[in-house]
Amino acid sequence: MRPWRTLLFAAAVAAVPCAPAVAAPTDTAVKAAFLPRFARYVTWPAAAMPKGSDPFILCLVGGDPFGAALDDAVRSQSIDGRRIIVRRMDSAVGADRCQIAFVPGGKLQSPGQIMAAFGRRPVLTVTDANAGPQRGMIHFSVVDGRVRFFIDQASAARNGLTISSRLLALAIGVKQ
Amino acid sequence: MRNMLKENWRSPPVAIFVAAMLIVLIGIAVIMQTDSGYRDAREDFARSQAQLLAVSVAAAVDFDDPVAAKEAVNPLHVISSIRLAAVYDRSGRLIAGYDRAGEAVPAIEQTIASLNANLIRASAPVEMRGQRIGTAYIQLDRQPLWRRVSRYGTLAVLIAAATLIVIGLGFAQRALRTANRELGKRAEALAQANELLEEQVAQRAQAEDQLRQSQKMQALGQLTGGIAHDFNNQLTVIQGAADMLTRRDLPDAKRIRFARAIVQSANNAASLTSQLLAFARRQPLAPEWIDLNELIAEMDDLLDRTMGERIKVITDLAAPCRVEVDRAQLQSAILNIASNARDAMVDGGTLTIATRDMPNGEGRRMVGIEITDTGEGMDAETSDRIFEPFFTTKGPGHGTGLGLSQVYGFATQSGGDVTVASHPGKGTVLTLILPCVAANGEIAPREVAAELAEQPVADILVVEDNEDVGAFAEAMLAELGHRVTRASSGEEALEMCRSRSFDVVLSDVVMPGMGGLKFADALAAERPSLPVVLATGYSQEIAEAGSGGRTVVMKPYRLATLSQALASAMKSARPA
Numbered sequence: 001m002r003p004w005r006t007l008l009f010a011a012a013v014a015a016v017p018c019a020p021a022v023a024a025p026t027d028t029a030v031k032a033a034f035l036p037r038f039a040r041y042v043t044w045p046a047a048a049m050p051k052g053s054d055p056f057i058l059c060l061v062g063g064d065p066f067g068a069a070l071d072d073a074v075r076s077q078s079i080d081g082r083r084i085i086v087r088r089m090d091s092a093v094g095a096d097r098c099q100i101a102f103v104p105g106g107k108l109q110s111p112g113q114i115m116a117a118f119g120r121r122p123v124l125t126v127t128d129a130n131a132g133p134q135r136g137m138i139h140f141s142v143v144d145g146r147v148r149f150f151i152d153q154a155s156a157a158r159n160g161l162t163i164s165s166r167l168l169a170l171a172i173g174v175k176q
Numbered sequence: 177m178r179n180m181l182k183e184n185w186r187s188p189p190v191a192i193f194v195a196a197m198l199i200v201l202i203g204i205a206v207i208m209q210t211d212s213g214y215r216d217a218r219e220d221f222a223r224s225q226a227q228l229l230a231v232s233v234a235a236a237v238d239f240d241d242p243v244a245a246k247e248a249v250n251p252l253h254v255i256s257s258i259r260l261a262a263v264y265d266r267s268g269r270l271i272a273g274y275d276r277a278g279e280a281v282p283a284i285e286q287t288i289a290s291l292n293a294n295l296i297r298a299s300a301p302v303e304m305r306g307q308r309i310g311t312a313y314i315q316l317d318r319q320p321l322w323r324r325v326s327r328y329g330t331l332a333v334l335i336a337a338a339t340l341i342v343i344g345l346g347f348a349q350r351a352l353r354t355a356n357r358e359l360g361k362r363a364e365a366l367a368q369a370n371e372l373l374e375e376q377v378a379q380r381a382q383a384e385d386q387l388r389q390s391q392k393m394q395a396l397g398q399l400t401g402g403i404a405h406d407f408n409n410q411l412t413v414i415q416g417a418a419d420m421l422t423r424r425d426l427p428d429a430k431r432i433r434f435a436r437a438i439v440q441s442a443n444n445a446a447s448l449t450s451q452l453l454a455f456a457r458r459q460p461l462a463p464e465w466i467d468l469n470e471l472i473a474e475m476d477d478l479l480d481r482t483m484g485e486r487i488k489v490i491t492d493l494a495a496p497c498r499v500e501v502d503r504a505q506l507q508s509a510i511l512n513i514a515s516n517a518r519d520a521m522v523d524g525g526t527l528t529i530a531t532r533d534m535p536n537g538e539g540r541r542m543v544g545i546e547i548t549d550t551g552e553g554m555d556a557e558t559s560d561r562i563f564e565p566f567f568t569t570k571g572p573g574h575g576t577g578l579g580l581s582q583v584y585g586f587a588t589q590s591g592g593d594v595t596v597a598s599h600p601g602k603g604t605v606l607t608l609i610l611p612c613v614a615a616n617g618e619i620a621p622r623e624v625a626a627e628l629a630e631q632p633v634a635d636i637l638v639v640e641d642n643e644d645v646g647a648f649a650e651a652m653l654a655e656l657g658h659r660v661t662r663a664s665s666g667e668e669a670l671e672m673c674r675s676r677s678f679d680v681v682l683s684d685v686v687m688p689g690m691g692g693l694k695f696a697d698a699l700a701a702e703r704p705s706l707p708v709v710l711a712t713g714y715s716q717e718i719a720e721a722g723s724g725g726r727t728v729v730m731k732p733y734r735l736a737t738l739s740q741a742l743a744s745a746m747k748s749a750r751p752a
Binding site: 039040079166 | 234235239
């Protein structure tokens with residue numbers, strides 16, 4: 001018998017009794033958890049990446065449906081060793097330095113206007129079906145009670161972003 | 177010695193046991209090594225499969241997508257040795273997985289470690305961009321049954337083989353030890369038996385020596401007794417008759433009768449000594465070439481007369497052969513055998529005399545004179561002894577016990593042999609075997625001895641060391657009208673021959689100083705034309721070397737024999 005197995009077994013015996021009962025997370029919490037993770041499957045042009053060891057920037061443009069949940073999610077994530085920080089802003093102005101932009105739309109601009117403002121900039125735009133029919137490069141949708149997403153690969157490509165096939169494989173649908 | 181053997185034999189079983197244990201241990205080590213190698217390979221396989229799974233399922237874990245995760249896990253189904261595959265998220269919850277055996281896949285990651293510890297399993301972290309987001313598990317099937325069976329089977333066979341070796345060698349050892357002990361015992365017994373045997377052989381040899389000695393003494397006693405008895409009989413007659421002759425007023429007729437009785441007795445005594453000498457193979461033989469069949473045919477009348485009317489004599493002369501033997505001795509031998517046959521056929525019967533070629537002879541042709549009777553036969557004990565002198569089955573006064581001894585002596589002295597075959601009630605066959613001579617030799621015509629040869633008066637030198645015999649010879653020859661001169665030794669006679677001449681010399685053979693043969697040789701060198709006649713009772717020299725062509729007269733000689741010998745010697749010396 002190998003030592004590591006003994007250890008594993010001991011750990012299992014110690015761990016099982018105090019395994020926490022996990023409450024089902026809300027859709028919003030799931031989306032908050034997903035948002036920073038997309039960064040791992042997308043490649044930005046070198047110029048669009050943060051300089052040096054600057055943090056990766058996740059922007060909420062026009063509204064914030066997540067609140068602290070997103071801050072919690074971001075805290076436990078990193079992209080190639082970079083921290084992720086969340087910037088909340090009312091419009092697309094000043095969103096140039098965002099790598100990811102969640103666009104729920106808001107009082108000043110609709111999601112469509114915001115995304116139009118981004119134009120061809122290498123920003124991964126994420127929309128939510130709850131917020132309206134306009135779709136960003138990634139579009140959340142709840143199917144069978146689970147949070148899934150569509151991917152618009154063509155739009156991403158136009159803006160110089162490459163989306164990993166692994167992520168494409170998880171999408172409900174991919175627009176090419 | 178025995179202790180040393182024990183020591184030597186006791187240590188190998190320990191060595192065998194240790195060797196067997198060593199074999200088993202090496203076998204176990206090899207099996208374990210093989211097994212561990214197999215296990216390592218399986219673990220490598222499981223690890224690589226877990227890593228593959230971790231990579232392919234990463235996105236599904238990341239986005240908590242059980243459907244996608246299942247799609248990543250399901251392809252592992254095609255690998256039959258993978259029993260369980262499972263993917264857990266960061267918090268240890270099961271995302272997707274299957275168990276081939278149909279058991280529930282543990283919902284919580286920690287639980288998986290409590291599964292059968294003997295199974296080979298591997299886990300790999302599910303990572304994305306440097307961040308661990310979950311764990312992939314692969315668990316392989318237990319070792320295939322055949323593999324386990326073969327492992328334990330091999331081990332069992334190994335142990336069984338080792339045990340068998342130990343048992344077998346142990347048994348062999350024991351058997352060897354037993355055999356060794358047995359062998360030792362046997363060797364000891366053998367040595368004892370050998371000792372006993374040697375002792376017995378020595379005893380036997382001693383007994384045989386004693387027996388031979390006693391037989392010799394018995395034979396000697398029998399011989400001397402026989403001689404004394406027969407001679408005493410003859411001497412009684414001679415003495416009595418001589419006493420009677422000394423009486424003055426004895427009529428002429430009686431004197432002549434007594435003188436003849438003396439002559440007869442002396443004749444009997446002479447034939448007795450002659451037969452003795454024949455047995456001793458020391459009689460002087462006068463061998464001549466004889467046609468054997470002719471000789472037997474000539475004996476027909478004699479045999480008929482000897483055998484009597486109740487016995488029929490048949491001759492079957494199948495083998496023509498010439499022998500070189502003494503004629504008188506051969507006739508005597510045949511007559512001796514025939515008379516023994518006659519005595520064996522008291523109620524009559526048939527005597528068959530046959531000549532046969534004999535196979536024996538070392539390159540020489542041998543002829544057998546087979547004399548068969550239909551008499552009572554003999555037992556083995558008797559037929560073994562019939563050639564012994566004075567051995568006889570006849571009652572006192574019937575035979576001397578010397579007849580067959582003469583036959584034996586004559587046959588062997590003539591270069592032949594005599595054999596006997598007989599069974600009680602089935603008759604006897606005596607075979608006299610003699611060597612044949614080349615067929616082209618001439619047979620000398622026989623001279624018929626005249627009673628008293630008419631001869632001219634001669635000058636005779638008589639050489640004789642015995643005064644009585646010399647005087648007797650001188651008297652006899654003077655009676656015949658010869659002039660006789662006497663010498664008492666060979667030297668004296670030689671001297672006399674140089675000073676005067678003689679017509680013939682009669683010399684004794686055995687004399688002190690110069691013997692008769694030497695004297696004759698010396699005389700022949702000086703006076704080759706002077707004939708010498710030798711007279712002897714018994715001479716080893718003549719029996720062995722012959723007389724050198726000279727006439728030999730046997731003592732005791734009679735007047736007629738002596739005068740004839742002298743006459744023929746002078747005649748043969750004269751003719752030139």
